[in-house]
Amino acid sequence: MQKEHLIMSMSEQVFEQSVIIGSKSGLHARPASIIVQKAKEFPCQIDFIKAAKTVNAKSLLAVLTLGAENGDQIIIRANGEKADQALAALVPLLEENLG
Amino acid sequence: MKTLQGIPAVTGIALGVAHVIKPLAPITAATQRTCEEEIARLTAALNSGKAQLATLQATMTGETAEIIATQHEILDDPELYEQSLALIQTGISAEAAVTQVIDQFAQQLASLPDPYLAARADDARAAGRRIIAELQGITQSLQFQEDVILIAQDLSPAEVAERDLSHVQAIVTEEGAATGHLAIVAQGWGIPTIVGMAGIMASIENGQTLVVDGEYGTVTIDPDEATRTVTHTRLAHLQQQQKEALQYRDRPGMTADRVPVAVLANIGSLADARKAVEMGAEGVGLFRTEFLAANGIPSEDAQVAYYTEIAKVMPLPITIRTFDIGGDKPVPGLNIPPEGNPFLGWRGIRLGLDRPEEILLPQLRAILRAATVGNFQIMLPMVVAPQEATQTRALLDQALSQLEREGKPARRVLLGIMVETPAAALTLDHFRGLIDFASIGTNDLVQYTFAVDRTNPRVQARAQPLGLATLRLLAQISNSGIPISICGQLAADPQAIPLLVGLGIRKLSVAPASIPKVKQLLASQTLEEMQAKIWQALRA
Numbered sequence: 001m002q003k004e005h006l007i008m009s010m011s012e013q014v015f016e017q018s019v020i021i022g023s024k025s026g027l028h029a030r031p032a033s034i035i036v037q038k039a040k041e042f043p044c045q046i047d048f049i050k051a052a053k054t055v056n057a058k059s060l061l062a063v064l065t066l067g068a069e070n071g072d073q074i075i076i077r078a079n080g081e082k083a084d085q086a087l088a089a090l091v092p093l094l095e096e097n098l099g
Numbered sequence: 100m101k102t103l104q105g106i107p108a109v110t111g112i113a114l115g116v117a118h119v120i121k122p123l124a125p126i127t128a129a130t131q132r133t134c135e136e137e138i139a140r141l142t143a144a145l146n147s148g149k150a151q152l153a154t155l156q157a158t159m160t161g162e163t164a165e166i167i168a169t170q171h172e173i174l175d176d177p178e179l180y181e182q183s184l185a186l187i188q189t190g191i192s193a194e195a196a197v198t199q200v201i202d203q204f205a206q207q208l209a210s211l212p213d214p215y216l217a218a219r220a221d222d223a224r225a226a227g228r229r230i231i232a233e234l235q236g237i238t239q240s241l242q243f244q245e246d247v248i249l250i251a252q253d254l255s256p257a258e259v260a261e262r263d264l265s266h267v268q269a270i271v272t273e274e275g276a277a278t279g280h281l282a283i284v285a286q287g288w289g290i291p292t293i294v295g296m297a298g299i300m301a302s303i304e305n306g307q308t309l310v311v312d313g314e315y316g317t318v319t320i321d322p323d324e325a326t327r328t329v330t331h332t333r334l335a336h337l338q339q340q341q342k343e344a345l346q347y348r349d350r351p352g353m354t355a356d357r358v359p360v361a362v363l364a365n366i367g368s369l370a371d372a373r374k375a376v377e378m379g380a381e382g383v384g385l386f387r388t389e390f391l392a393a394n395g396i397p398s399e400d401a402q403v404a405y406y407t408e409i410a411k412v413m414p415l416p417i418t419i420r421t422f423d424i425g426g427d428k429p430v431p432g433l434n435i436p437p438e439g440n441p442f443l444g445w446r447g448i449r450l451g452l453d454r455p456e457e458i459l460l461p462q463l464r465a466i467l468r469a470a471t472v473g474n475f476q477i478m479l480p481m482v483v484a485p486q487e488a489t490q491t492r493a494l495l496d497q498a499l500s501q502l503e504r505e506g507k508p509a510r511r512v513l514l515g516i517m518v519e520t521p522a523a524a525l526t527l528d529h530f531r532g533l534i535d536f537a538s539i540g541t542n543d544l545v546q547y548t549f550a551v552d553r554t555n556p557r558v559q560a561r562a563q564p565l566g567l568a569t570l571r572l573l574a575q576i577s578n579s580g581i582p583i584s585i586c587g588q589l590a591a592d593p594q595a596i597p598l599l600v601g602l603g604i605r606k607l608s609v610a611p612a613s614i615p616k617v618k619q620l621l622a623s624q625t626l627e628e629m630q631a632k633i634w635q636a637l638r639a
Contacts, residue, residue, distance in 0.1 A: 029169045029222070036172060056586055059178035059205040064219050067211040
């Protein structure tokens with residue numbers, strides 16, 4: 001257990017990027033659902049950060065509480081296994097107009 | 100065969116099969132089970148709920164499908180699960196844990212400025228109820244393959260919204276008042292509804308055949324052959340009538356001799372606004388804003404956004420009634436003390452003027468801002484004296500100068516009052532110069548005139564909506580020199596319409612589903628015939 005954890009942290013890398021919300025209606029139920037579902041495909045910890053608030057990107061309820069609107073800037077941060085791939089998949093979705 | 104009596108809320112008849120929505124048991128935090136057992140219960144409830152929703156989602160389209168998809172996503176939410184687990188580990192029940200977590204999220208969502216996101220608080224609460232129902236072994240049906248008559252303890256607007264109403268023939272609830280939220284929503288959709296039917300939950304089981312008579316407020320359980328035959332005949336007759344009325348939908352309202360009488364809609368939500376447009380409304384005569392405040396007074400920005408959305412759907416004039424909130428409809432965060440007699444209590448404009456910074460001023464500012472996009476006018480509820488209009492005018496001026504200083508675009512709008520107290524009815528001429536229009540709320544006016552609590556079925560028959568007392572008040576109101584419209588239930592009553600038009604009233608505001616019928620009735624008589632009716636009634 002201890003050993004596994006060590007190996008994990010060695011391979012762990014934090015990826016972070018700032019994005020502008022592209023959905024016309026902001027992170028509403030439907031765009032948020034699409035993004036949350038995508039986030040769930042990755043094993044790493046993924047957070048969205050807006051102003052001082054950090055939420056779990058795999059939680060619809062938490063993502064909705066960000067109240068992120070079209071044109072708002074948020075930071076996406078992925079930490080752990082496949083963090084780079086998570087970022088590569090989520091950034092375009094956040095920037096796209098999903099409705 | 101057995102017949103039960105309730106309070107008629109939406110007229111119409113249905114013959115069909117009962118679907119009983121079992122109420123949730125009260126939630127207690129204390130539990131006899133171990134943490135592990137509670138966690139296992141929660142996991143099982145979430146899985147079962149998700150499985151049901153997935154099946155349902157596959158068969159649905161449009162808005163309902165989206166509501167269901169959101170519900171599914173919430174049941175699958177890792178934060179909801181993790182936070183509930185942490186709470187269960189403090190020794191409380193799964194039900195209490197889920198309720199706490201959902202409440203926290205719902206409160207955060209409700210406080211967001213964006214009205215769509217704020218409305219997701221209802222989605223969160225609906226998901227919470229679903230999980231609790233699963234934990235208690237109750238299955239909630241949201242969609243029906245065949246026609247059903249819904250029987251419930253009570254239904255909140257959210258519980259109605261998440262259901263597919265296309266197969267709902269009628270709604271009967273044990274609790275509720277004729278003027279409650281459910282009644283108003285069902286009226287907009289034209290679904291026969293009876294509320295306040297004591298004993299219905301204990302008397303009916305799933306699958307029993309019922310006749311629901313929304314006109315008289317009766318439910319007949321296991322009707323005999325004769326009753327069924329009569330009901331079939333009445334149904335066929337009603338359907339024929341509806342078909343005929345629909346031909347009047349897109350014409351402007353007018354009497355047989357072509358005197359224009361505008362037929363407007365009473366709405367409470369965006370869905371109602373769409374229905375109003377679909378049914379041929381010539382504007383909105385009453386936009387009840389209380390629904391917006393179901394989870395607390397929304398922020399000014401949230402109100403601006405919501406009013407703007409309504410205006411986009413309905414380009415014609417919209418009369419917004421300021422929050423008619425009181426002790427009978429508790430609003431979270433307002434701390435209105437419970438009252439022995441909330442209908443005579445601290446409500447409507449009284450509450451708004453006494454607590455302007457929290458309630459009235461943000462709403463006035465929001466309406467003035469939204470008026471740059473929509474054709475809005477403001478109407479005040481529960482007015483008894485001219486100084487209430489004067490005070491509101493001062494607040495309006497204050498709001499306008501504030502907005503100008505802040506550089507926020509706004510537009511001055513017309514101001515009117517509801518005439519729903521005998522005091523306002525008898526002294527309306529003293530409001531001249533202070534208000535631009537008045538609208539008669541007949542439900543409350545009748546209740547206050549006859550001293551009959553409209554939520555109490557025992558005394559209901561003593562109120563006479565078309566009694567001489569009401570007619571004399573209506574005559575007095577129509578002589579005030581102020582433009583008058585009507586937005587109570589009388590405006591859709593075939594007996595009342597000729598009397599109202601005969602008195603000179605040229606605007607009737609009714610539930611969206613009633614609009615074609617009202618236009619049809621108007622077109623059946625000349626103004627002269629209507630005037631003769633009211634003079635005869637007043638001489639009586």
